[in-house]
Amino acid sequence: MLKLMVVDDSNIIRSKICRAHNADKFEIVATATDGAEAIAFFEMHHPQVVTMDLTMPNIDGIECIARLAAINPEVLILVVSALSDQATGIEALEKGASGFLLKPFSENDLRAALDELTEHLND
Amino acid sequence: MTEDKLQIFIDGVVRYFEHTADNDMRVGTPYLASNADPISMDYTGIIGISGNNKGCVYFTAPKIMLKHLMMSLGEPDTSEANMIDLVGEVANTISGNARRELGKDFMISVPVVVSGAPSKIHLPSEMRSYVVPAVWRSYSAAVVICLQA
Numbered sequence: 617m618l619k620l621m622v623v624d625d626s627n628i629i630r631s632k633i634c635r636a637h638n639a640d641k642f643e644i645v646a647t648a649t650d651g652a653e654a655i656a657f658f659e660m661h662h663p664q665v666v667t668m669d670l671t672m673p674n675i676d677g678i679e680c681i682a683r684l685a686a687i688n689p690e691v692l693i694l695v696v697s698a699l700s701d702q703a704t705g706i707e708a709l710e711k712g713a714s715g716f717l718l719k720p721f722s723e724n725d726l727r728a729a730l731d732e733l734t735e736h737l738n739d
Numbered sequence: 740m741t742e743d744k745l746q747i748f749i750d751g752v753v754r755y756f757e758h759t760a761d762n763d764m765r766v767g768t769p770y771l772a773s774n775a776d777p778i779s780m781d782y783t784g785i786i787g788i789s790g791n792n793k794g795c796v797y798f799t800a801p802k803i804m805l806k807h808l809m810m811s812l813g814e815p816d817t818s819e820a821n822m823i824d825l826v827g828e829v830a831n832t833i834s835g836n837a838r839r840e841l842g843k844d845f846m847i848s849v850p851v852v853v854s855g856a857p858s859k860i861h862l863p864s865e866m867r868s869y870v871v872p873a874v875w876r877s878y879s880a881a882v883v884i885c886l887q888a
Contacts, residue, residue, distance in 0.1 A: 627820070628814055628824050631816070632814070673849050698835025701841075703843040
């Protein structure tokens with residue numbers, strides 16, 4: 617099982633990701649409502665995979681990605697955001713994200729994105 | 740605001756509701772409204788816009804629509820807290836998706852949600868807003884765009 621942390625300031629989105637992820641593959645170890653909480657939970661629970669919103673209070677998603685990647689460069693971060701411009705996607709990847717899922721998304725979209733993100737771990 | 744820019748937000752509304760189980764969304768004819776009397780339903784999610792454009796984009800909807808929308812999204816908890824969350828998330832998604840065309844300098848805030856009274860929505864009095872009516876199932880909601888180009 618891979619340890620998964622969900623980061624989003626929306627309860628609806630956190631709940632959707634918790635419901636929709638593949639429970640045979642991922643174990644949710646933490647959910648965080650902003651970047652500051654995410655960093656604290658990351659150090660506490662050591663998730664291998666993180667879903668990350670970008671527009672959040674306190675520490676935003678881009679800054680949070682950089683901080684998490686600095687703590688553990690191996691972490692796999694899937695950005696789940698409504699911000700659809702190319703520049704933001706590139707910036708997130710440069711800071712340490714590994715994939716991008718645009719909101720709104722279906723449960724199948726989420727499962728496919730998480731599978732693609734972690735595909736190499738099956739080898 | 741140009742017709743092309745307005746279309747970006749109309750497309751955003753349609754895209755959002757395409758992801759619900761009841762993909763039965765109709766967008767009405769957009770119109771200009773005075774900021775002195777902003778349209779407001781039970782809950783309103785407001786996104787502040789800064790950067791190349793200044794103003795706000797908001798999504799306003801009746802309680803019953805939000806409750807059914809949550810059920811359609813598979814969310815079992817239809818509490819008031821989640822209704823407030825959802826109206827903010829819809830506004831955030833529509834505004835965020837607009838950056839595909841408007842770019843990174845279309846900067847959006849985290850959502851602020853107000854309930855009820857239009858007096859709680861402050862819009863620049865010298866401007867007018869575009870109202871995009873949206874009917875999902877039998878419920879009427881609206882996306883309001885108030886932007887200084």
